[in-house]
Amino acid sequence: MFEKNKLSSPIAEFNGVSFRYGNGGDVLKDIQLTLQPGSFHFMTGESGAGKTSLLGLLYMNHLPTRGRVRLFGKAVDTLSRAEKSQIRRQIGVVFQDYRLLNHLNAFDNVALPLRIAGVKETEIKRHVSELLTWVGLEKQIRAFPPELSGGEKQRIAIARAVINRPQLLLADEPTGNVDDAMAKRLLYLFLELNKLGTTIVIATHNQNLIKHFKFPQLHLSHGHLEYIATPATRSGNTTEDN
Amino acid sequence: MTKATDIPFAQDSSTFFICWISMLMVFLSVLTLAFALITHTSVENWHKNISGSMTVQIPTFTADGKERGDLVQTDIDAALGILLSTDGVIDAQILSESQMDSLMAPWMGENASTAELPLPKLIDVKINTDQLPDLEQIKADFAEQVPLAVLDSHRLSLAELVTLAQNLTRLTGLILLLMLTSMAFSVIFVTKSGLKVHRQVIALIHMMGAGDFYITRQFANRSGGLALSGGLIGFVLSLPVMTFIAYYLGNLTGGFIIQATLSARQWLLLFTVPLIATLLAYLTAAYTVFSELKRSL
Ligand SMILES: Nc1ncnc2c1ncn2[C@@H]1O[C@H](COP(=O)(O)OP(=O)(O)O)[C@@H](O)[C@H]1O
Numbered sequence: 404m405f406e407k408n409k410l411s412s413p414i415a416e417f418n419g420v421s422f423r424y425g426n427g428g429d430v431l432k433d434i435q436l437t438l439q440p441g442s443f444h445f446m447t448g449e450s451g452a453g454k455t456s457l458l459g460l461l462y463m464n465h466l467p468t469r470g471r472v473r474l475f476g477k478a479v480d481t482l483s484r485a486e487k488s489q490i491r492r493q494i495g496v497v498f499q500d501y502r503l504l505n506h507l508n509a510f511d512n513v514a515l516p517l518r519i520a521g522v523k524e525t526e527i528k529r530h531v532s533e534l535l536t537w538v539g540l541e542k543q544i545r546a547f548p549p550e551l552s553g554g555e556k557q558r559i560a561i562a563r564a565v566i567n568r569p570q571l572l573l574a575d576e577p578t579g580n581v582d583d584a585m586a587k588r589l590l591y592l593f594l595e596l597n598k599l600g601t602t603i604v605i606a607t608h609n610q611n612l613i614k615h616f617k618f619p620q621l622h623l624s625h626g627h628l629e630y631i632a633t634p635a636t637r638s639g640n641t642t643e644d645n
Numbered sequence: 646m647t648k649a650t651d652i653p654f655a656q657d658s659s660t661f662f663i664c665w666i667s668m669l670m671v672f673l674s675v676l677t678l679a680f681a682l683i684t685h686t687s688v689e690n691w692h693k694n695i696s697g698s699m700t701v702q703i704p705t706f707t708a709d710g711k712e713r714g715d716l717v718q719t720d721i722d723a724a725l726g727i728l729l730s731t732d733g734v735i736d737a738q739i740l741s742e743s744q745m746d747s748l749m750a751p752w753m754g755e756n757a758s759t760a761e762l763p764l765p766k767l768i769d770v771k772i773n774t775d776q777l778p779d780l781e782q783i784k785a786d787f788a789e790q791v792p793l794a795v796l797d798s799h800r801l802s803l804a805e806l807v808t809l810a811q812n813l814t815r816l817t818g819l820i821l822l823l824m825l826t827s828m829a830f831s832v833i834f835v836t837k838s839g840l841k842v843h844r845q846v847i848a849l850i851h852m853m854g855a856g857d858f859y860i861t862r863q864f865a866n867r868s869g870g871l872a873l874s875g876g877l878i879g880f881v882l883s884l885p886v887m888t889f890i891a892y893y894l895g896n897l898t899g900g901f902i903i904q905a906t907l908s909a910r911q912w913l914l915l916f917t918v919p920l921i922a923t924l925l926a927y928l929t930a931a932y933t934v935f936s937e938l939k940r941s942l
Pocket residue numbers: 424427430448449450451452453454455456457
């Protein structure tokens with residue numbers, strides 16, 4: 404799955420990137436960012452600081468208003484539709500609002516990326532059941548999202564994002580609806596994936612996680628990005644306890 | 646339970662419209678096509694009955710029993726002149742006495758001579774069945790120049806019926822084309838509205854790296870599947886109607902003019918109608934989705 408030459412070049416590179424919605428003001432301002440393969444970052448910042456918008460640039464939900472974004476070594480504005488699809492299959496996203504398909508049960512929701520990738524049904528069955536068990540949802544495997552709690556939906560969203568062992572995993576506040584014990588368990592799932600080579604960015608408010616795992620932070624405030632290498636030294640200054 | 650599709654078509658009743666339209670179109674198309682096939686078969690039978698010839702009679706006696714003498718030969722020459730100068734007439738010849746004798750043999754006996762009888766002279770006219778002569782023109786010319794000549798052309802009237810039937814068959818082709826076109830437009834309409842209704846789901850699976858083909862296939866499978874089930878229902882519904890019509894036509898004509906039965910090959914042709922509807926719905930949906938996706942981001 405991992406090609407050596409790709410591992411040596413950055414997964415993502417932002418060069419003077421600004422972004423705004425429509426005619427509004429800049430939500431992200433002059434961002435410089437390099438994500439090395441295999442890296443693990445938390446993304447922090449107050450609500451409305453632009454975390455979701457920055458993640459959106461990383462999975463090509465939108466294109467930058469100014470500057471250049473490169474993913475897997477390729478400038479996103481020059482990609483063909485086929486190339487975009489191919490790159491997107493290597494990115495797993497946990498959406499802040501989950502975006503599960505309500506007409507599909509937990510199993511089929513998680514299986515979706517594998518089906519899109521054309522994986523065989525027998526393999527899908529094994530992988531999906533295994534992963535749903537890991538996130539503690541083996542009993543809810545046939546349940547539909549509207550029947551599930553926020554925390555359960557969140558775990559399905561996470562399982563769906565990681566099922567394909569993406570090269571880049573983006574998670575937007577993935578532990579907002581689970582207790583601390585489950586949050587840690589989910590973080591260990593991300594860690595496992597990271598050990599296999601996946602590059603990870605997790606937007607979070609959870610100070611306990613940040614303190615416990617001590618990964619470097621990409622901190623956003625007023626659209627500017629600041630890199631914080633050792634989170635422990637800045638924990639008192641951040642104000643994302645909400 | 647059927648396997649759930651990624652796109653929640655089941656919640657979207659407009660796609661069932663494809664099922665209905667397919668049912669209706671297949672029902673009507675099968676009946677139209679069956680009608681055309683029956684006509685075609687009958688026409689072939691009629692065609693066999695057109696001998697490619699007709700006869701003209703020149704009387705040798707007047708109505709009150711007097712011999713016409715030399716006038717007969719004058720009429721023959723005039724009639725031959727008219728016939729041979731008409732398009733569609735290949736040849737026209739007066740029957741000789743020996744030909745007349747053999748023609749009358751069944752009634753008169755082998756050795757009888759017709760020379761003594763008050764029989765009319767017969768002109769045998771060979772005609773081109775693919776390009777029939779203008780009978781009205783011949784009749785008009787006869788009325789003017791050979792008023793006593795009688796044109797025996799009932800077999801040719803049949804030929805005119807054949808031409809009519811052939812035009813009717815062409816018309817059914819046009820009707821079928823019209824039905825297929827309206828079905829294609831319905832599929833385009835339903836598919837476009839489906840793309841709108843499901844745009845969020847499509848955006849999501851796009852985000853997961855689904856290519857245009859993946860999304861296109863889902864819509865095409867759905868559209869083709871609905872058209873197939875609707876088409877099969879329409880086909881089955883057309884059977885009793887066809888049976889009734891065939892029975893009715895058979896009774897009406899005693900099976901003489903209209904042969905209301907279909908061959909195995911013709912049945913097979915009728916059965917391709919729901920399949921064509923399915924293929925049409927599949928390809929039209931695929932084309933619609935594919936071109937719409939290309940136009941989006
Ligand atoms: N779709 C949108 N259209 C217009 N403005 C938006 C949209 N999404 C977010 N914003 C605005 O962009 C800013 C950054 O939002 P967001 O990236 O969601 O921040 P965060 O995820 O850090 O809370 C906010 O001011 C928000 O109101």
